[in-house]
Amino acid sequence: MANDEVILLDFWPSMFGMRLRIALAEKEIKYEYKDEDLRNKSPLLLQMNPIHKKIPVLIHNGKPICESIIGVEYIDEVWKDKAPFLPSDPYERAQARFWADYVDKKLFDSGRKLWTTKGEEQEAAKKDFIECLKVLEGALGEKPYFGGDNFGFVDIALIGFYSWFHSYETYGNFSTEAECPKFVAWAKRCMQRDSVAKSLPDQHKVLDFVKTLRHKFGIE
């Protein structure tokens, strides 16, 4: 795999892109990072993801892999000798896939509503968001990681959202630490890993980005 060409088409605040950054870092794969301007997408992005036209796209030896969770699993299958993300037992694999899917189906939308809505809609989103974190705390249990003793598939799927928490809390007016201390302890544990620390942007930089978006969308 020494001569592999790996390119990541990404956009720095994307929690989906962060999944691939972390996965590549965990496997110690060198790659070229290309930050996309989503208002003026590159011809390469449009060529590599003609169906969804979205980042992130992993390009391995010229061939694109779209959808972040599929990319993480692809990385795990190709570079299988190092730091496996998914367990080997089929039932445990199904469970990991279930929780990654739960994150995709539940967390993004309620998180987004925290900074795009107001009043009752925002209150409902806050309730959903915290409930979602509590469900995830239940799935984590007393384990250090969702992957058990090892940082794994669900950890990779979820931790990128943490870089948005300062924004969620600022506009949603709540404290994750007060509501879900075990979740925050898990996130801080993940942040101690080089692969995660180097892949997530600073929470304040994300907040500045969210401020810009709110201004652009006319939300005040």
Next chain:
Amino acid sequence: MANDEVILLDFWPSMFGMRLRIALAEKEIKYEYKDEDLRNKSPLLLQMNPIHKKIPVLIHNGKPICESIIGVEYIDEVWKDKAPFLPSDPYERAQARFWADYVDKKLFDSGRKLWTTKGEEQEAAKKDFIECLKVLEGALGEKPYFGGDNFGFVDIALIGFYSWFHSYETYGNFSTEAECPKFVAWAKRCMQRDSVAKSLPDQHKVLDFVKTLRHKFGIE
């Protein structure tokens, strides 16, 4: 695996449930089928899928696997010696997962709108739906199945929708065969398989069910 206990909690018109029925049939796994009353869900369903409270749920030796695509992959991994659904090459696996995900993200919603909306919204749904089928035709290319020469993962993910096509066409007022003849040829090819023919309800029975739903929802 001779003493495996396999139970499927399902609801007969569910295209998601059909995926598991087909997967189990392809692997020749005996199982107990339990049809749920979704207005009065069984304690077993609520216990086995406390997060989403949805069918289908595959229960293998007392342990639940939720989300149909995850269940299909679980079946493929546990009963791996017979009729593999996913290819062995990581890139081809990623492609198959991409198209199954595409079906989940695109086809269900536009299909549903065909019989739940009217006027401009319905016209837009019809355009989306046919475009989606044409994209899928492109992915199929000249192969007999999405899995190539073998009926595979994407075929299993997609063919259940075909039992709803008579309903989609009736309320959307279009002919899939006229718009997407290659798609229909693929569907008819799949229907020749025992595993599919026995797992899909009759299209007229689905239409009667949709009529009942429209009446219940006050759509006329």
